[in-house]
Amino acid sequence: GAVVSQHPSRVICKSGTSVKIECRSLDFQATTMFWYRQFPKQSLMLMATSNEGSKATYEQGVEKDKFLINHASLTLSTLTVTSAHPEDSSFYICSASSQGYEQYFGPGTRLTVT
């Protein structure tokens, strides 16, 4: 159990366009979802935390207007990278939690902005 999926797994977009990444909890209801960013050979950095039906809480230094997070249901959260630039190229990972202390991670989405 506790499977989290992400779609797409890879996306290439042109500079200035927007990209939406979906995160789904497949077999449980996720009251909280987290979005991380992982640069090559580095650790995961938390970008934001979202609770279903509430506005996301962003970590310091993360632009909320650039990284739009929506958590409209207990099984789906989306991250939209608006007006993407090459420096936004990274590996984006979501995780989901259900009123517990354990997070279940998705497989990640590799974003390349050209």
Next chain:
Amino acid sequence: AQSVSQHNHHVILSEAASLELGCNYSYGGTVNLFWYVQYPGQHLQLLLKYFSGDPLVKGIKGFEAEFIKSKFSFNLRKPSVQWSDTAEYFCAVGNNAGNMLTFGGGTRLMVKP
């Protein structure tokens, strides 16, 4: 604020060697501790976790970790590694308020066959 430090960035071992990866954390309150593994091209998987109780925690695939409160440490160990253990290992600390995780920098383990 909580922080996690993994001192070994790269470790290279031969098969059957013993493994110990260091993890130290700083946090003022009660902590939950985790070790995750990320195999090449795959997503993060939970190896083991500590919330309370016995400080020696056993996880999957023969891994274990020991929580030493006085040293603020949660080192990961395996008595005999295999080539398939080649991966990146992340230590993480969660606060007691509700599953906020802070990750260490990761340790890249390579096991030579």
